[in-house]
Amino acid sequence: MGNRIETLAKALTVTLALWAGAAQAQQSQTTCREDTVWLRGDWGTARFGVKVADDAGERSQGLMFVEKMAKGTGMLFVYERPQAVAFWMKNTLIPLDMIFADPRGVVQTVHSNAVPGDLTPIPGGQDIQYVLEINGGLAKSIGLVPGSVLQHPAIDPAQAAWACPGN
Numbered sequence: 001m002g003n004r005i006e007t008l009a010k011a012l013t014v015t016l017a018l019w020a021g022a023a024q025a026q027q028s029q030t031t032c033r034e035d036t037v038w039l040r041g042d043w044g045t046a047r048f049g050v051k052v053a054d055d056a057g058e059r060s061q062g063l064m065f066v067e068k069m070a071k072g073t074g075m076l077f078v079y080e081r082p083q084a085v086a087f088w089m090k091n092t093l094i095p096l097d098m099i100f101a102d103p104r105g106v107v108q109t110v111h112s113n114a115v116p117g118d119l120t121p122i123p124g125g126q127d128i129q130y131v132l133e134i135n136g137g138l139a140k141s142i143g144l145v146p147g148s149v150l151q152h153p154a155i156d157p158a159q160a161a162w163a164c165p166g167n
Contacts, residue, residue: 032164037076037132038151039099039107040162043143047072048134052154054078063133064091074134078154082129086121089114095136097144100124104161105150110139130155 032038039046049072053059059077063069079085082103089096093116100109108125113136124131130150138144149162157163 032151032153034153036152037074038162039132039144039148040151041107041143041145041148043145043148046142046144048132049073050076050132050152052076052078054154062087062092063094063096065093067093069094069135071135071138074132076152076154077131077133079129082127084123084126085128085131086123087114087131088121089116089118092116096133097136097139098122098124099132099134099139099144099150100128101130101132101150102127103129103156104159105130105152105155106161107144107146107148107150110144110146112140113137 034052035049037048037050039048049070051074053062053075054077059079062077063075085100087098092114095116096114098109098111098114099107100111101107108128109123111122111124114122130152132150151160151162151164153164155163
């Protein structure tokens with residue numbers, strides 16, 4: 001009987017340690033930083049290192065003339081208020097996926113593989129406040145779809161569907 005209790009106690013200790021490690025990983029996974037966007041949905045979670053474009057000049061430059069972008073990186077366009085937005089690929093040299101999100105950070109539209117140099121407007125919808133651009137084809141490969149959510153410090157925590165921890 002003593003051996004059995006000792007075995008159960010060890011198993012419980014290991015289980016608690018694994019649970020604590022998983023909880024710590026989850027917390028570190030959702031740490032908010034200006035240079036990081038988290039996404040999650042039924043498909044899982046993903047993290048992207050980003051440059052933030054939050055003024056008119058940065059937004060108009062975007063990713064123009066960028067010849068190569070590392071996987072797992074992108075650009076987050078932040079608007080002061082929700083609005084109708086449309087992007088184009090003028091002077092853009094690489095295919096991009098565009099993820100359009102509302103003020104809560106909820107993805108409304110995903111446009112895959114925008115064609116480099118194409119001047120055709122790509123509408124994101126009404127009430128868009130955040131646009132994430134990543135390498136073309138990546139959104140589909142991870143399963144990113146409308147209804148997924150973004151987490152970033154620029155998203156007002158009072159409105160956010162997935163607020164930064166501590167906000």
